[in-house]
Amino acid sequence: MQDKNFTDIAALKNELLCAGWDEVACKVYIKSIRKQSISFTGHTTAITKNSFDKMCYLIGSELYTRMFKAAHFSPLQKLSLILNQLNAKIDVNGFLQISGEYRLDPAMPPHAYFLKYFRKLVQRAFLQKSLKDYVQNNGQTAKTAMKVHLLRSYIDKNNIEFVQQNFIGKNDFEKLLQYAKQAKIKLDYSTAANYHNRYLTNNRFFYPQNMKVQVTKSSRMSEFIVDLKDGHFVSEWQVYKYNTDGTVDSDPRHYNLQQSGEIANTESFNYGIPHGRYPSIFFCDNHSHYRLDVWHPVDPLIRNTITNRKNTYYWKTEKSYYWKTEKSYYVKDKEANYAGNYADVVKNGKRDYEAWRQVPDSKKAAVYLDFLEYCRRRLPLQNPGFAKYVKRIGN
Template identity: 40%
Template sequence: MYLQSIHQILKELESSGWDKFAIRYVRKKMSRSLVSFATKKDLQTWYYSTHFIGSSVYTSMLKKSKLSKKQKLELVLSQLGATVGKDNFLYLNGNFWLDPTMVPHSKFLHYFRFLVQSVFPGKSLKEYSNSHELGDLAQKIHLFRSYIDYNNIRYIRNFWVGETDYDKLLSYEKSILFLRLDYKSNANFHNRHLSNNEFKFPQNMKIQVPYSSRMSEFIINLETGNFVSEWLGYGFLESNVNLSNRTREFNIANTESFNYGTPKGDRKLFLGLNGENHQKLDVKHPNDANCRKNLLKKNNNNYWKAEEMYYKKNDEKQYTGLYVDIVKKGKMDFLAWRSVSEDDKPYFYQEFIKYCRKIYPQKNPGFYIFLKIINENKF
């Protein structure tokens, strides 16, 4: 029974697309682990460790494989059963699953992003999606990022303690040596508002995990301290919640987005990293699922619009946008903003814009510093 069960696992892995090099690696690992005795629980552990995409075993198999980089991306998506529906939504119906214990800074995600950058160099992911050879893969790769986001959110919610999602995220930060969550990237594309309405002030903040250069990110609502995600709009992540259309659209329009490229953030020097690939792989991407694409169409009467930044880079004397990030340094900015009453927020936000324009091109210091200056009557 022992040998037969191991044999069954290996045969299934082989039939799922693994080459002999990956199979040879896992056979050796299993043989060493189960050489003396194998229980049903032991075999079950090995089954899931080889079928959970993102586990240490699966990641090692992917690296040991001699498949081409393109074939490795196709293998992952094939094992997940990834298909694009008529609604342009990616559906996963395979016999492999994303590892629910995979951390947002995992080695698998780092390696997967390396594969994406290698297979899609030079042109934008949107351009690749229109090509014959890589079109289907490019579309699936773009849509797949939302499942990585979903897995990241579930991990934070399921394995960390706190009253809010933000509290749980901070607990995760404290647990990882040298990890400091990054708040520096602009969040205007995650603070979209209905185009028929006036933009008053940001509703959300963006937080990125700095390990592996900001690939995983989270969007937190400034009022509730909880995640903003398209998966909430789809009715996932929370049970027994009837979302209104307004809340549903809000979450879908302002969702997080896993980065295949390397966001520059506010860094002027970007040594050793290709800052352009963030634009090409993450910003200039193939079509979103129809449910999100339709919300962002500019030809709609009332679409979800991203406000322009408070400065104009090519002419700092002209100001066309009303967007400035509230949070740049972390929890201190978050709490400072929450200390302002709802009635006073529009006024303080306008004063904050004036202050940031006054000191530009110096960096936005965050709302905490600004409020401190206000309280000291220095502005």
């Protein structure tokens, strides 16, 4: 948008059209302006660029959401609209860089309607194959699929900052609990956190260092990874450096492998619906999580480098403690049919979290091995969480 005043509807409409909106979205915006008793006729009050920014440049805001939903575009076109407004470009290291005046609304919570709607658009735009398959087909759809995959990390960043900046607590987990309480939503801890407990191949896996928390209990859409020791978020965004122009420094040579655990174990916004303990109330095909989130295109070079199994040293994932059968929906997961030594200690939220934290660090490895065997003996029953294990051995 040019830095000028809008003195009539025609000028405003032209600016909106230049930003990629259609006639229907323009009508939604103009109607909203009129409701605020702001006139565009004659020489009455004008809309300045600054006030326009507040109402229209925040992706996910109430007004933006109304315009976005009303626009007569296909799901793929709506996804492209956001990417264009963010000036989203993939750099030489495969990292999505965004710039310009549009940005995600910092007041948008992790359970926001806009995120649900955006997620549904991704499911509809890429309905038949995995995101990885769409990227391999080349063409404009492939470019959009790749950028959509990479955009999820910016949604993660917005979610993390929303919780950290708007709630009070001794650590991030306490703030997350306060957010859930105030929003009157339930959190989910049921999906496995193997891929967020990677360890360097020159070390051993002793026990989980992090837990996964998803919003909400039924949709499991937004995701947070929490350090079990100090309750702080584990995120790539707490490691990244920035260039002088404000872009992310995506050169993997500028990051130490030993200090890149948060990049390896970072959170990931879910376009599909992960299979957790509780069924989703939203319609979605049974394989959406694997098509859109697991079988995804290549990650940026910085993360792909530190998690690549072809390297001598990399951040490795421990396999789950149970076996999977050929009938499982996990069958395309190359590691799915092998039992490992991983079991989540947190399955029921704060009570599991607190029970695990009460175990002295010097005893955690031994206690975890006994908990692991306890979980194996219970098969085919699910892992009940660490608090129930503690209660059992205490009786």
